[in-house]
Amino acid sequence: MNKLLPGILVAVAIGAVAGSIIIGAGIIDAGADTPHGPLIHQALAFARERSIARRIADLKEPEDFTEPERIRRGAGNYAAMCVNCHLAPEMEDSEIRQGMYPAPPNLAARPDLTQARNAVRDFWIIKHGIKSTGMPAWSKGGMEDAVIWDLAAFLQRLSHLSKDDYDLLVTASDGHSHGGLAGDEHGHDEQATDHGTPEPAPAVNSANDVQKEQNHDPDHDAHEHDDHEH
Numbered sequence: 001m002n003k004l005l006p007g008i009l010v011a012v013a014i015g016a017v018a019g020s021i022i023i024g025a026g027i028i029d030a031g032a033d034t035p036h037g038p039l040i041h042q043a044l045a046f047a048r049e050r051s052i053a054r055r056i057a058d059l060k061e062p063e064d065f066t067e068p069e070r071i072r073r074g075a076g077n078y079a080a081m082c083v084n085c086h087l088a089p090e091m092e093d094s095e096i097r098q099g100m101y102p103a104p105p106n107l108a109a110r111p112d113l114t115q116a117r118n119a120v121r122d123f124w125i126i127k128h129g130i131k132s133t134g135m136p137a138w139s140k141g142g143m144e145d146a147v148i149w150d151l152a153a154f155l156q157r158l159s160h161l162s163k164d165d166y167d168l169l170v171t172a173s174d175g176h177s178h179g180g181l182a183g184d185e186h187g188h189d190e191q192a193t194d195h196g197t198p199e200p201a202p203a204v205n206s207a208n209d210v211q212k213e214q215n216h217d218p219d220h221d222a223h224e225h226d227d228h229e230h
Contacts, residue, residue: 032101041102048130052121055128059120062149074154075166076173077147082107085134090163100134108166111159122152147178 022028036044064070078086084094085104097104111117126148129137138148154169161169 032099035101052124056118056120056124059124061119061123061152062146065119065149065153067153070150070153071157072169072173073147073177074150074152074173075169076175077143077151077178078154078158079170079173080176081138082151088163089158089161089166102133104134107155107158108161109159117156119152119156122155123148126151143178 035041079088083091085097085100086107087094087097087109089108091108123145125135127137127139127143127145129135129140139145158166
């Protein structure tokens with residue numbers, strides 16, 4: 001063993017130097033349109049799942065987790081905050097989702113019936129996010145635990161819903177509503193907040209607004225967006 005130790009240390013040192021050179025030279029492509037190799041992808045996925053498993057070991061679902069009210073409330077927040085990345089029944093791939101790497105999972109896809117969703121895992125991911133994936137830590141935006149459990153409850157049902165069932169649940173929900181950051185003037189109150197009604201426009205334009213209108217370049221209105229189709 002003593003004879004092997006110097007060789008192991010030399011190999012580690014050479015690996016560290018080689019890695020530093022590769023990183024310093026900018027050889028690694030950081031672009032989201034260039035996926036990781038299979039080995040790196042598997043290593044990151046393994047590390048992620050082990051990290052999550054360790055942190056959810058002592059978490060438990062609330063006693064009222066399966067109550068229909070949780071699912072109803074969760075539907076509104078899902079439609080407002082999650083659907084562009086994780087889709088809805090019969091929804092085509094979104095523009096933002098196509099450009100993300102790793103691609104967010106399609107949570108509306110028909111499930112593998114042999115494996116149920118892990119609600120505690122869903123709760124942890126929604127609350128804390130996942131580094132370098134585009135998955136945000138929604139708790140940082142003021143989403144409270146009770147509301148996150150609502151979303152986790154809704155996810156238990158989502159992949160079993162038809163488009164009509166999904167639309168009905170969203171319509172019956174409270175819309176985009178959750179706690180919000182304390183002291184944030186633009187945050188959310190403890191009560192449900194309706195985000196569907198825009199602020200009314202001022203009845204009278206200010207003098208500056210009038211001047212801007214007079215100086216407005218009419219050629220700007222001719223600007224076309226034909227190349228950027230949605």
